[in-house]
Amino acid sequence: MPGALPSGEPVPADGPLSGVPPRKAGERGFGVYVHVPFCASRCGYCDFNTYTPSEGVTSAGYADQVLEELALASRAVDPPAVSTIFVGGGTPTLLPAAELGRIIAGIEKTWGFAPGAEITTEANPETVTPAYLAELRAAGFTRISLGMQSAAAHVLAVLDRRHTAGRAVAAAAEARAAGFEHVNLDLIYGTPGETAEDFERSLAAVLEAGVDHVSAYALIVEDGTRMAARMRRGELPYPDDDVAADRYLAATSTLEGAGLANYEVSNWALPGGECQHNLLYWRGGDWWGFGPGAHSHVAGVRWWNVKHPSAYASALAAGQFPAAGREVLGDEDRRIEEIMLRLRLAEGLPLSYLDDAGRTAASRAAEDGLLVLDGDRAVLTLRGRLLADAVIRDLT
DSSP: OOOOOTTSBOOOTTOTTTTSOOOOTTTTOEEEEEEEOBOSSOOTTOOSSOBOGGGTOOOTTHHHHHHHHHHHHHHHOOOSOEEEEEEEESOGGGSOHHHHHHHHHHHHHHHOEEEEEEEEEEEOGGGOOHHHHHHHHHTTOOEEEEEEEOSOHHHHHHHTOOSOTTHHHHHHHHHHHTTOSEEEEEEEEOOTTOOHHHHHHHHHHHHHHTOSEEEEEEOOOOTTSHHHHHHHTTSSOOOOHHHHHHHHHHHHHHHHHTTOEEEETTEEEOTTOSOHHHHHHHTTOEEEEESTTOEEEETTEEEEEOSSHHHHHHHHHTTOOOEEEEEEOOHHHHHHHHHHHHTTBTTOEEGGGOOHHHHHHHHHHHHTTSEEEETTEEEEOHHHHHTHHHHHHHHO
């Protein structure tokens, strides 16, 4: 088996849950994440575990590999029925819809689906057509998340996105026509060269698309990316925190004014449109992650797979779990993680998760207008959402 990452421990040959005192899996729901690590090209800001054809990586046979890992997983855990599936990437929609459908069918055959199970795929707008979307819907997908990023062509160019400015809105309409129950558009704000008017046009385009969910994230420049190199050379300015805050306030005003509630710091939805898979993460549920570099969390154990597709395929061909390392979480680890995740939700954090120092910090944050202490819960204010990471650090 591959060696562990520095922060973890080796994974036993008989699986990541081996030798761990048993806890009931799926007490807070059980989900599945499937990572599809293939992209036609790499965006300049992206540091995800993705691979392009120029790197000699092929997607041929990938669905079979995921199903092989699923067979191993089925011997390691017997969860309740799957309530959510999220297929992410990379660009999942580079795979034929029939291949994605085989993965979904395999999960259903192995573990079964809960009533009303949410099944999501990410998609780049230029990779889908009405016919492809109809195939996805027939395969059981109920939700699609389209990477729009911006409605401004010059912003898309800086981000190295391949779709045209209007393609995401058109793809959203096609997804609705194909019968998808829920459609999300992703935005990135604070890109160098983006003006306030550009972002306003992006928000207007999102509303025009008639989607029931919007995610909006500030641009983060990661070391090792093409964009970071351009900034170091002075070709692009670094993101401005004040600009990012202004964009966030604009998103909040526009989206909430249109009836999309902010249910998590970076996510807005019409009633019933919330992403159940992400809620499972934020509420401390369990999930098994399939694919190269995928992370999992089941019954108090976190583990991660080998990152490169060839190493992933080799492990499976040898009949081995493709996990690279694991962490067994203690009670204090789990408590801190609960604070970090739950405080981001509009429903807030139960105060019972805070120790004495955390309660004192929560009182200070309330005095500073960052939190509202509502009965037995702490809830971020709008200003608190702007400073969420700092508030969370103080509470932990």
